[in-house]
Amino acid sequence: MDLTQSFSSLGADIIVSAPLVLTMVMGLVIVVLDAFRRNHVATPWIAALTLAFGLVMEITRIGAASGTAYYDLLRVGGMAAYVNALIFGSGLLTVILARPYLESIGHHIGEVYALILFASTGMIVLGTANSLITIFVGFETMSICLYILTGLVRTNQGATESALKYFLLGAFATGFLLYGIALMYGATGTMYLHEMQSAVGDHQTMFRSGVGLLLVGFLFKVSAVPFHMWTPDVYQGAPTPLVGYMSTASKSAAFASLILVLYLALPSTQWIGVVAVIALLTMVIGNVIALAQTNVKRMLAYSSIAHAGYILVGLAAGSPEGYSGALFYLLVYTVMNIGAFGVIALLEWDGTQGSEQSLDSLSGIGYKKPLLAWSMVFFMFGLAGFPPLGGFIGKVAVFGPAIHSGLTWLAIVGVLTSAVSAYYYLRVLVVFFMKESNPDVATDNITFSVPGMSAAVIVLCVIMLIVLGIVPTFLDVTASFFDGNMLATLP
Amino acid sequence: MAAQILFFLLATVAIAAGLGMLLSRNPVGSALWLVLNLFCIAGLYLTLNAEFIAVVQILVYAGAIMVLFLFVIMLLNLDVLPEIKDIEWKKVFGFTLGMGVLGLLSFVVASSLDILPNEISARRAAEVGSATSLGEVLFTQYALPLEVIGILLLAATIGAVMLAKRKPV
Amino acid sequence: MLAEYGPFFIQLGLAIVLAFAFLKGAALLGPSRPNRIKQMPYESGMDPIGTARTRYSVKFYLVAMIFIVFDVEVVFLYPWAASFERFLDAGVGLEVLGVVTIFVIILAVGLVYDIKKGGLEFD
Numbered sequence: 001m002d003l004t005q006s007f008s009s010l011g012a013d014i015i016v017s018a019p020l021v022l023t024m025v026m027g028l029v030i031v032v033l034d035a036f037r038r039n040h041v042a043t044p045w046i047a048a049l050t051l052a053f054g055l056v057m058e059i060t061r062i063g064a065a066s067g068t069a070y071y072d073l074l075r076v077g078g079m080a081a082y083v084n085a086l087i088f089g090s091g092l093l094t095v096i097l098a099r100p101y102l103e104s105i106g107h108h109i110g111e112v113y114a115l116i117l118f119a120s121t122g123m124i125v126l127g128t129a130n131s132l133i134t135i136f137v138g139f140e141t142m143s144i145c146l147y148i149l150t151g152l153v154r155t156n157q158g159a160t161e162s163a164l165k166y167f168l169l170g171a172f173a174t175g176f177l178l179y180g181i182a183l184m185y186g187a188t189g190t191m192y193l194h195e196m197q198s199a200v201g202d203h204q205t206m207f208r209s210g211v212g213l214l215l216v217g218f219l220f221k222v223s224a225v226p227f228h229m230w231t232p233d234v235y236q237g238a239p240t241p242l243v244g245y246m247s248t249a250s251k252s253a254a255f256a257s258l259i260l261v262l263y264l265a266l267p268s269t270q271w272i273g274v275v276a277v278i279a280l281l282t283m284v285i286g287n288v289i290a291l292a293q294t295n296v297k298r299m300l301a302y303s304s305i306a307h308a309g310y311i312l313v314g315l316a317a318g319s320p321e322g323y324s325g326a327l328f329y330l331l332v333y334t335v336m337n338i339g340a341f342g343v344i345a346l347l348e349w350d351g352t353q354g355s356e357q358s359l360d361s362l363s364g365i366g367y368k369k370p371l372l373a374w375s376m377v378f379f380m381f382g383l384a385g386f387p388p389l390g391g392f393i394g395k396v397a398v399f400g401p402a403i404h405s406g407l408t409w410l411a412i413v414g415v416l417t418s419a420v421s422a423y424y425y426l427r428v429l430v431v432f433f434m435k436e437s438n439p440d441v442a443t444d445n446i447t448f449s450v451p452g453m454s455a456a457v458i459v460l461c462v463i464m465l466i467v468l469g470i471v472p473t474f475l476d477v478t479a480s481f482f483d484g485n486m487l488a489t490l491p
Numbered sequence: 492m493a494a495q496i497l498f499f500l501l502a503t504v505a506i507a508a509g510l511g512m513l514l515s516r517n518p519v520g521s522a523l524w525l526v527l528n529l530f531c532i533a534g535l536y537l538t539l540n541a542e543f544i545a546v547v548q549i550l551v552y553a554g555a556i557m558v559l560f561l562f563v564i565m566l567l568n569l570d571v572l573p574e575i576k577d578i579e580w581k582k583v584f585g586f587t588l589g590m591g592v593l594g595l596l597s598f599v600v601a602s603s604l605d606i607l608p609n610e611i612s613a614r615r616a617a618e619v620g621s622a623t624s625l626g627e628v629l630f631t632q633y634a635l636p637l638e639v640i641g642i643l644l645l646a647a648t649i650g651a652v653m654l655a656k657r658k659p660v
Numbered sequence: 661m662l663a664e665y666g667p668f669f670i671q672l673g674l675a676i677v678l679a680f681a682f683l684k685g686a687a688l689l690g691p692s693r694p695n696r697i698k699q700m701p702y703e704s705g706m707d708p709i710g711t712a713r714t715r716y717s718v719k720f721y722l723v724a725m726i727f728i729v730f731d732v733e734v735v736f737l738y739p740w741a742a743s744f745e746r747f748l749d750a751g752v753g754l755e756v757l758g759v760v761t762i763f764v765i766i767l768a769v770g771l772v773y774d775i776k777k778g779g780l781e782f783d
Contacts, residue, residue: 003750006631010755013635024642028769031649035776070635111653118646125639137636141643148650497669537665547735555724555731562724565716626743629736630756637736637759641766644729648770651725652779655718 013069016076019054019084020124026050027117034110044099047113048092051120055088062477072192073134075260079481080128082327083256087123087249090334091116093457094245097342100451101241107153116245119145123253131191132181135257139177139217142253143170146246150238158355162237169230170220177217183210193264211266215274221254222308225281235301236355240348243297244341247304248334255311255330259323262315263482269318276316276410282309287417290424294358296344299424303383306421307333313414314398317405320482325397327478332382332394332468339461340379343372346454349446359428363435369448371455373432378462380425385418390468397475498538505531518569522560529553540613541620719782726774733767
């Protein structure tokens with residue numbers, strides 16, 4: 001390659017990826033600050049401001065034409081900006097929710113915010129990757145930070161156990177992903193997604209084996225059946241607001257990357273069958289097992305598995321319409337899940353990150369904490385997919401394209417399993433409002449403190465959920481990412 | 492020709508060291524056998540003209556990872572492992588033979604399915620595998636992934652220290 | 661190419677052969693009159709008590725993990741040394757130096773953090 005020109009576009013690249021660069025730099029600043037001034041009060045606010053800046057920057061660029069930066073390794077603008085905005089947004093809400101929560105469990109430590117920023121860095125690199133190298137680097141950076149955040153409360157045996165499980169299984173998943181990347185590179189001789197299809201030549205078998213292994217890695221991260229086993233344990237043991245972050249931002253990044261892989265590298269229809277079967281299994285198993293859960297966090301974990309299934313339905317459609325529906329669903333899912341985990345975090349009283357807390361222990365809480373309980377009503381109806389909330393539009397946006405692509409059976413299963421899910425979502429509300437408080441647990445004696453900022457975040461989530469349900473223009477935004485110029489702008 | 496002799500020499504020692512690791516009754520002995528095995532594999536990389544990988548193999552695996560292995564062994568204070576009693580050589584022989592046939596069959600299937608990659612010349616391999624050509628792209632084209640890897644290593648350091656050292660506030 | 665490593669493999673072979681030859685030669689050629697005192701581990705020192713195998717503290721493990729991180733850093737710097745002249749020839753030496761400096765600074769932040777948090781201390 002011509003080395004003399006190798007840095008000619010660096011300045012322009014840094015400007016278009018300013019939020020990413022800033023996130024990395026501010027993460028470093030927080031680490032240094034925490035090294036010299038332990039648990040400085042400014043730490044969470046530095047993180048929040050960085051994420052807020054990134055969020056605003058990326059929102060303004062959603063309308064911009066998509067392009068690439070850093071030798072086409074990363075995508076910027078358009079869909080990439082949308083995905084980055086999702087990651088920054090959920091990071092920002094999480095930082096605000098996590099600060100009082102971590103203080104209350106006695107683990108308010110500065111590194112958490114640095115790790116959230118580093119995890120966001122990894123997610124952005126993963127979610128906007130245009131090459132197998134950036135996919136792997138982003139995937140690993142994100143994963144390592146999440147393993148550490150899971151085991152944050154190391155004095156709690158459950159948290160340590162879940163972190164170890166997450167780490168061991170995640171390391172295996174990374175191994176699969178890396179092997180898949182090696183085979184794909186071996187078959188095509190290129191790392192760039194958009195060059196793969198034309199470069200495969202007569203190594204189809206090797207290429208497909210590679211793609212299969214790559215899919216295993218991705219499906220593990222989005223907790224799709226049969227790679228979902230870690231999800232309930234990890235969600236149960238990890239600090240609750242951070243679970244909200246893990247379940248939304250990391251899924252957004254992994255799904256966005258998967259969409260790019262499917263759209264750019266595998267435009268043929270041969271993968272539809274595989275994705276459709278996995279979507280079916282994920283929806284059925286996630287929803288059915290969720291019915292039997294008594295622990296709130298485990299129930300939400302299985303619910304998040306089921307939602308990964310719904311998003312996979314959009315991917316299985318294999319059309320730009322399906323991909324844009326899946327992207328829209330990710331936004332709705334982020335809003336609902338951050339809100340739901342935020343409420344659960346505020347209603348926690350057992351001192352072990354809610355890992356021992358059953359749903360029945362919160363009976364009658366609706367009269368003690370009406371704001372939180374009524375917010376939960378919205379999140380539960382949204383997750384179950386009732387109109388006119390965002391969850392309903394999201395489901396229409398992923399099931400509709402599946403029908404257009406001839407996967408009517410899959411959409412039917414999706415609707416049926418959504419109906420099943422209504423049972424366990426609405427049971428939360430029944431317990432909250434229609435049951436006497438349980439004398440054995442006696443939540444009467446526990447004072448739940450609700451900081452103003454946390455309440456504001458939860459109310460914001462409710463408002464966004466309603467807005468997404470009644471203003472359908474958001475769907476046009478995600479659809480515009482695939483209107484043909486995405487491939488045209490490639491070099 | 493020299494390359495082939497070298498390959499079989501290294502492969503034999505690697506297999507012998509692998510067996511030594513499995514059969515040694517002393518955990519530290521096992522670890523040292525593994526070091527020999529890793530060195531032989533580094534040599535095999537050299538015969539494939541993958542110079543950089545060979546160096547990394549010695550630097551990271553034979554060096555750093557083995558240190559972790561030895562520390563774990565000493566941490567757990569593993570004493571002499573129980574003796575293997577009555578190896579059934581018939582079974583071992585049968586297993587070896589079966590695996591050999593499986594390997595041969597997989598090779599035939601793989602070559603008929605055309606999943607073996609194209610052969611590349613030794614000259615090209617040496618060019619791609621050298622640290623020089625790697626450096627040329629690593630610090631220019633792949634500069635951003637490099638910095639992100641720095642972030643990843645930093646996060647790993649923080650995680651190790653935070654989880655091992657930090658006391659609850 | 662492989663032929664370039666010929667001297668390396670020859671040297672390796674010679675080293676192994678010589679090492680064994682000297683050991684064996686010393687045993688064969690030298691006089692050998694062992695007695696009880698000579699065969700003690702420390703001929704004129706303390707008698708060893710107990711086993712050498714004691715449990716190591718988990719803190720060694722932390723040091724080992726930090727060591728791996730910086731070891732991997734060196735692996736990333738090695739190609740820089742190898743391709744340094746080509747960068748100079750192309751006139752991008754300074755830019756590459758900048759890239760490497762940022763990489764090293766990121767890891768130096770980790771080192772500062774370790775030292776301040778006592779990750780390298782044995783308390």
